[in-house]
Amino acid sequence: xxxxxxxxxxxxxxxxxxxxxxxxxxxxxxxxxxxxxxxxxxxxxxxxxxxxxxxxxxxxxxxxxxxxxxxxxxxxxxxxxxxxxxxxxxxxxxxxxxxxxxxxxxxxxxxxxxxxxxxxxxxxxxxxxxxxxxxxxxxxxxxxxxx
Numbered sequence: 588x589x590x591x592x593x594x595x596x597x598x599x600x601x602x603x604x605x606x607x608x609x610x611x612x613x614x615x616x617x618x619x620x621x622x623x624x625x626x627x628x629x630x631x632x633x634x635x636x637x638x639x640x641x642x643x644x645x646x647x648x649x650x651x652x653x654x655x656x657x658x659x660x661x662x663x664x665x666x667x668x669x670x671x672x673x674x675x676x677x678x679x680x681x682x683x684x685x686x687x688x689x690x691x692x693x694x695x696x697x698x699x700x701x702x703x704x705x706x707x708x709x710x711x712x713x714x715x716x717x718x719x720x721x722x723x724x725x726x727x728x729x730x731x732x733x734x
Contacts, residue, residue, distance in 0.1 A: 588649070588653045588655060588657075588658060589650075589709035590613055590647075590653060591708060592611050593635050593644070594610065594644050595642075596644060596646065597730060598643070601643065605628060605642065605643055607640035608642040609638050611648075612638060614642065615705070616708055628643070636662070636664075636665040644717055644728065645717070645720075647713065663694065663698050666698070672694055675693055708725055712727055
């Protein structure tokens, strides 16, 4: 399966690059951004599912041993470990409007959305492409060279 993994390739090419993930760990496309993503860097980061840290460079990788069910499980585990599941369950406990009636369905929908985003990005670039992002804009990164 084609997925996105953290990479240190081309790290440092762009100003304000950072790499706090583990090389090769699965990353997500986007999770959440604060009110000032340009200042803190969250608008450029690829969140790592294992380290719970982020990097500014990700790579499209083909991992034949990984199935879509494996990816779905990893994302569900990440949502739980990162506190999203507990946040929604807590909100459901105090919800009087009924918006959080089915937290499991909401979490399943989040997993679906993450898988869809990963597939969309991976379908847009060849395997081995190093990517960077700025908000929702994703592009391949190249090493600067002089002619």
